[in-house]
Amino acid sequence: MSLKMGMVGGGAGSFIGSVHRMAARLDGNIEVVAGCFSSKPEKSISLAKEYGVPRAYSSYQEMFEAESKLPEGERIDFVSVVTPTGGHYEVIMEALKYGFNIVSDKPLCITIDQAKEIYDKVKETGVEFCLTHNYTGYPCVKDAKNLIESGAIGKVIRVTVEYPQGWLMGLPEADRKSAWRFDPTKGVSFTMADIGCHAANLAEYITGMRIKDVCADLQSIIAAPLDDDGTVLLKFDSGVKGVLWASSVLSGELNGLNIRVYCEKGFIAWRQEEPNKMFVKYLDKPDEIFRPGDGSLGEFAQGFVRLPAGHPEGFIEAFGNIYDEFAKTLEAKKKGEVYKGDYPTVEDGYHLVRFINKVLESNSKQAWVSVD
Amino acid sequence: MSLKMGMVGGGAGSFIGSVHRMAARLDGNIEVVAGCFSSKPEKSISLAKEYGVPRAYSSYQEMFEAESKLPEGERIDFVSVVTPTGGHYEVIMEALKYGFNIVSDKPLCITIDQAKEIYDKVKETGVEFCLTHNYTGYPCVKDAKNLIESGAIGKVIRVTVEYPQGWLMGLPEADRKSAWRFDPTKGVSFTMADIGCHAANLAEYITGMRIKDVCADLQSIIAAPLDDDGTVLLKFDSGVKGVLWASSVLSGELNGLNIRVYCEKGFIAWRQEEPNKMFVKYLDKPDEIFRPGDGSLGEFAQGFVRLPAGHPEGFIEAFGNIYDEFAKTLEAKKKGEVYKGDYPTVEDGYHLVRFINKVLESNSKQAWVSVD
Amino acid sequence: MSLKMGMVGGGAGSFIGSVHRMAARLDGNIEVVAGCFSSKPEKSISLAKEYGVPRAYSSYQEMFEAESKLPEGERIDFVSVVTPTGGHYEVIMEALKYGFNIVSDKPLCITIDQAKEIYDKVKETGVEFCLTHNYTGYPCVKDAKNLIESGAIGKVIRVTVEYPQGWLMGLPEADRKSAWRFDPTKGVSFTMADIGCHAANLAEYITGMRIKDVCADLQSIIAAPLDDDGTVLLKFDSGVKGVLWASSVLSGELNGLNIRVYCEKGFIAWRQEEPNKMFVKYLDKPDEIFRPGDGSLGEFAQGFVRLPAGHPEGFIEAFGNIYDEFAKTLEAKKKGEVYKGDYPTVEDGYHLVRFINKVLESNSKQAWVSVD
């Protein structure tokens, strides 16, 4: 059984649109059959052709309308929303009117009010909703979560999560000025919204805890008036403390998301740039390195590995795991079965929009602020 | 424009068949439209359905015959041969009768005579022929080649190439007994044919030199009477010396292909398990690490990168680069243009079959033997 | 010319006392000739014998008195203070009465008032004073400082410095109860005083900036009522922001002091556990790794290396560099020359005692606090 996907956004120049298509197609169970890649009809058609997508639309409203009239089995099973963040709210709300299942890029939207509205509507309609915090798709991240859950290394006592990038320093000024990400009328935050939320999600996913309070110190080196670098002291709902920092202006950093989760008996360290290794260090025995395929990952995490040990999988494959779990959930639902896919949900999205906004509030007040 | 591919082999349980399909499909310019996945018609049909392949055949002869009668634009543009090595010769020779372009898994075939026959026929027919020594598809490997060619680190003075694996130690004995790779009636070598030839190809690709003489010492710890571990002293046509070793029985090793090419002014080190880093160490200045996307790779190598810096690509993506180069070559040819894709050829395949056989001969004689 | 040293503290079970002796003796220009290792005369004598130290005393007062009466060339040139921190103030003030030069372990003392008194007295007497923030003795740390100073990678824009340890989790409870470090009557802080000040000093040494404001969040998992883990948001006098965190309770961490200094054009990363590598990553060219002895370190830093490239030097050697610089300063002074040794001073000590105390104040207030 193959699922049918319609994409909104992801046109020319969109890195993330191309990633969503490769990820969706990787395992042969999702076909990209429709797309609105541009508001100009001829442009949307030519991009659709270039991307190998049969049905092109020039507005998402048109796409939802037309697709909803197609017979089941032909019409799209879900919408993939990869527009700039500022557009998510409207596209998602419109898709929900038609009852389409949804995959949305992160963050969910801009304001807490928008997020609450989306959350309520998703709950009301009962559609499946997946937010592509793709870093939770890596097998080693899943194994880290399981290792914590197992209790084998004790309770969490501290968390350090970092997301340094440096690309903004290399971006020509002209590009910066024209980009939606840096337009303060289209978003409240640059770096915390772009990558800080990934770091928060990663920490919450692995530990099973929620960030409850934040004390932030942000700065803006290039993206003024928006933040492009900042540190956040964290308190989780469990009482555990930690620190999260993210930056887009650190020349030399690439895509350096990494986390260390410290527990009573040892700690877990994982780095996105070398994703096929999970380090576990203990108080009183040799460090361990877990890797896909060599018998070290638990059964659940190993289930997300496509290749034998030592054959590196990367970003696209991890992203594909998010899509594949969403696909399995939809497929089960179509068959009247239940499969609870392992992917971020609208609850996560709502929470993380609050996180972003409260970090900004804390920074303004130079004080601790509660997230929820 | 999209190319059409037909696959021979790669049925249930074939890791490499699945990799070939993912790699071929990754960039959206190759469709897998036909396949002979089993000699049982119903099995071939059900596998084709599982793999999302429209036309199923139960013999390669039938496939070539039927496809050749389809109109251009509908029939397959090339055949992908992923049967056990022992079957390559017959499938390839049959495909050549119909003038199909060919992608073949490595090694090309078993005996030197077979290899010569294939080589001669490919030259005679003028079809495009690609051998999937996929490790040359990694951007960092391509950059290593370019760095050597540039002369920036001087002439090559020594080569060390290793390919340690350990999976054979973990294979249940029953599986070992039933596997074609271990059947001495179906091949002259296990490890040298399986991975030693990859190591030789990698060294030759990066250095631009050919292995001329070999002095080998092989052993068989599990796969008797075939080799499963061995070291080969190398002399290249340039006079440069080196050492190649490969093993399938080294518990703890995963897919540890790695190379160090020593030149007058410094050396290059690359490891397949961490493919997105190329180390260059110099006599008298800081070591350097080259990575895709951060401005360190040359233009040619960077052209094989799909994602921004720090977003890891892996085995499937490198394999996809081989297919993509082959596709671009065929597409150009169809348009009457010339594009010389960067992928291993039938010359490489012929040479490496000689390499494998001469290594075995050297081991028997316990003496140096000439490859050509 | 050989200098003569007298040690106060560093008796049985003192790790740091033994390190000070090995470090002082490493380069053959310092003799340990006197020591007060215990308040029990016979114990002090037997320890002195074990340590190969000719003159044993049972009180520091007695030692200073007796040594001061010996002729120059025979009496000690300087005192090395390695008692528990709570004892530093009294020993140092007494040594200053006799005009002895001083090496003191860190931190300088407990309270800001004590630190000011010591600082004023050192300035008044004009003795040489060295504080063993030994991590600045590593050649790669010195090269990092020089690289920043050179301006070659632009101005500093952010600092992350971490000092995770885990040994406290492995300490038997009985030992914890009896140890001076955990006695709240003998100090205001555990972890910030023990290692947090090392992290602060390292950041200040490399960047040439001073920490001006702090916002701290500490916790106590084991060492209550003292801190054993905490994070500090930093603002430097230059306006640059950063984060420092330190912990003694992170099972699996050993002696993980590390720093990343982010500058406009790239960043420097250094880890104490692999001290012979300094990573420099740039916006748009290959990463670099600097190492002692291979031509990559600058002349100043290379001057602190004893062995050829690839022959690892470690903790004792770096500690020895602090002593050796102090010795060169004293030797020059004795000859009427001036040599400004590269080692932490009483100014550093005074500032860092303020840092420790202000971090605690910030934590109590849950607010930003000024250090000076």
Place this chain on the structure above:
Amino acid sequence: MSLKMGMVGGGAGSFIGSVHRMAARLDGNIEVVAGCFSSKPEKSISLAKEYGVPRAYSSYQEMFEAESKLPEGERIDFVSVVTPTGGHYEVIMEALKYGFNIVSDKPLCITIDQAKEIYDKVKETGVEFCLTHNYTGYPCVKDAKNLIESGAIGKVIRVTVEYPQGWLMGLPEADRKSAWRFDPTKGVSFTMADIGCHAANLAEYITGMRIKDVCADLQSIIAAPLDDDGTVLLKFDSGVKGVLWASSVLSGELNGLNIRVYCEKGFIAWRQEEPNKMFVKYLDKPDEIFRPGDGSLGEFAQGFVRLPAGHPEGFIEAFGNIYDEFAKTLEAKKKGEVYKGDYPTVEDGYHLVRFINKVLESNSKQAWVSVD
């Protein structure tokens, strides 16, 4: 109790002489009391002063003669021989006449005949003899040996040992011409004698096996007519195969001695440049990293560690372990007790001189040659 050492060689410009002195003095149980650092009396005296050595001699004959007449407790307990290799035979044979215990730098001497003579004389006199193959002094190397011995990872099935250096490429030609190492009248080999023998010794120490047959392919890029690079196929007395290679001309390599010992259940990897980590990788569970001080090393190996976990020890400390074991052996003997120190012996030295000479013979014959 402190032992007294006399040094022969190790004068101005001798890196290894200075290392021997630092190593001998590190643990406070050996005093360097005599030395012949030059054949010119005034030079020997001034160097002795610089090195802090009380008694200077201008010939080793004079030193042995004079020292032998001193009362016990004053005269030297052992001689440390750090002359160029060509001088070892004569110095050692002379020292043996007086019954001095001996520490000698490696290799033992030049020819197999000399080695046999030394070996026989040492056995006859019963003195203690230590050969400074210092790399066996690292705690992680000792733990590797113990791990193999324990049988926990099964029998050895393959060995790869490498010793790449590059310094020769950076040596000015004038220095090369004047250096004893490159003088073919003073030795039969350059690289195999200088470092190849270290690699052989390391492999034999860890595995407990002896190299029985060799098949070598050497080359000379700079040091002609002596070898400066080469690969040796190995057969051990147990039947296990392996490969050893060493080079002095690999620009960019520093002191890259490293070994991988493959066993039935996993393998051990160790690199001299990062000596405080021992990797153990298994067939079917997480990799492990063993480090001094964190509870991962066995009791024996941990006994050679001076500092807490995470405080790096290096080359001098490992070298010091060799001296310390020799000292403990002598001290026990003086007390009429027996302590069997863990250091290379005259048997090792004799065997390794045969190894070096037989590697050269194999290279000349281009054939397998037996070592013993």
